[in-house]
Amino acid sequence: MLGLLVMLVVSQAIAHTGASGIVKQRMDAMGVLGDHARIVGDMLKRKTAFDNDAVEMAAQAFIEHGEQIPALFPDTAASRTGSETEALPAIWTEWDDFVALATRFTEDSKALATIASEINTGEQSDEEKSRVVRTAFFRASRSCSGCHERFRLEQE
Amino acid sequence: MRALWLFLAMALCAVVIGVSAVAYGHAYNTRMEQARSALFTFSDAVYSAGDPERGESVARAAGCIACHTDTENGGALLAGGVELDSPFGTFVSPNITSDRFSGIGSWTVDMLAQALLNGRRPDGKHYWPAFPYTAYAVMQRQDIADLFAWLQSTDPIQEASPEHELRIPELARVGLGLWKTLYVPVDYQPDRFSGRGEYLVEGPAHCAECHARRDLFGGVADRQLSGNSRGPEGASVPAITAVALRDWTIKDLEFFLEIGMTPEGDFTGGHMAAVIEQGTAHLSSADRQAMAAYLKSPANGGFE
Incomplete structure (x- = not known):
């Protein structure tokens, strides 16, 4: 648990050093999401042991972030063209689609949270728990690539 | 007078080089296509043996759906319309649904094999290599037969394919015969791979x-x-x-x-x-x- 917090703090500190203001704010938020996704992913890849608490924390982070997304991308000059930004102009020209993806992500993340809390009290084996989490996590994650595909500048 | 002779000599050279290049391209393509000719006697037996379910998996591996379905704009499965920008202009993927007029519903399995392995259209013209036949040229017979069975089982969509918007003239298509000599292997060697993974990466998946x-x-x-x-x-x-x-x-x-x-x-x-x-x-x-x-x-x- 402590290790997790240290990791989150460190990864925030080293990421996106050239960005500032709203751009830095949303890049940091995305970085936190990535950290949670990695932790759940490592469990599903069986690199680490299944840990339901970590799944619940991840789901909570996803929900909070999903709800924040529209506010993190205001239609201002600093937001559109700030240094280091990877946000594509399509975000603002296709705003409704962008928001719909964020909403879907929030909804799918709520379903993940429900599943995580349900199995927390259940008596399935870790193997079975991992299987239901996998399905719900995959469902939530489709919005990540779905959004990056249209709205993020890809660079190596 | 000397200038005229010089000009004529240069013109002659240009013609000779041009004709030789086209002849070389033609000879190469003939050899290449003969190497695959066993495929073009695909009989009804192979055609009916195609397994559409396996064929869908071939289509997924080969990226057919990603390029031929305009998912972003809610386009129908395989109805085309996806734009691909390149230094040569914008290519637009065609309709490959089973519709007999707009799609490829009237094709035979041999025509599909010609397209994938040789980069040739049913009318004999070369495909622009935005269609990645340089990678598909190693695809296995059974994969092609299965893919064909699946393509023919998809919903027919009557929707004409949009035109490419290219910066190079249509005439340049002729030159593709020569282009292929550089990039399409002359021999058909679908079994040269160490295993399934290498075949998928190098062949259908065209990474x-x-x-x-x-x-x-x-x-x-x-x-x-x-x-x-x-x-x-x-x-x-x-x-x-x-x-x-x-x-x-x-x-x-x-x-x-x-x-x-x-x-x-x-x-x-x-x-x-x-x-x-x-x-x-x-x-x-x-x-x-x-x-x-x-x-x-x-x-x-x-x-x-």
Whole structure:
């Protein structure tokens, strides 16, 4: 648990050093999401042991972030063209689609949270728990690539 | 007078070179197509043996759906209309549904084999290589028969294919005969691979189209997957040789090909997102595992 917090703090500190203001704010938020996704992913890849608490924390982070997304991308000059930004102009020209993806992500993340809390009290084996989490996590994650595909500048 | 002779001599040289080039291209293509001729006697037996369910998996691996379905704008499955920007202009993918008029519903399995292996249209003209036949040229007979069965089973959509918007003249299509001598192997060798993973990566999945450098004539000469700083849509495409992927495990790669997540927890976007979402996510885990294992093997370019 402590290790997790240290990791989150460190990864925030080293990421996106050239960005500032709203751009830095949303890049940091995305970085936190990535950290949670990695932790759940490592469990599903069986690199680490299944840990339901970590799944619940991840789901909570996803929900909070999903709800924040529209506010993190205001239609201002600093937001559109700030240094280091990877946000594509399509975000603002296709705003409704962008928001719909964020909403879907929030909804799918709520379903993940429900599943995580349900199995927390259940008596399935870790193997079975991992299987239901996998399905719900995959469902939530489709919005990540779905959004990056249209709205993020890809660079190596 | 001397100038006139010089001019005539130069003109003659140009004509001789031009004719020789076209003749060379023609001879090469004839040899190449003869090497595959066993395929073009595909009888009804093979045709009816095609398994549409397996064929869908071939279509997923080969990226047919990602390129021929305009998912972003709610386009119908395989009805085309996806734009691909290139230095030669914008290519627009055609309708390949089973519609007899707008799509390829009137094709035979031989015509599909001609298109995939030789880059030839049913009317005998060359395809622009935006259609990645330089990679498909090694596709196995059964895969083609299965793919054909699946394509024919899809919903027919009557919707004319949009025209390409190219900066090069239509006449340049003739020159593709010569172009193919550089990039399409003359022999048909679908069994030259170490295993399923290498076959998928090098053949149907055509990874090199984006992950390898292109040369002066716009082709992929060196199929090493060492990345391309000027990939499609001007984006930089990362290297995916075994060395470049040293921090990835086979499991990481399998997971990536399934949901697009990197070991760091980032999710890919751009074209790769569509390649995964419409393609590799739907493959069997055995196929994804095979691709991942090949990418991590020394056979996949040990050097950077």
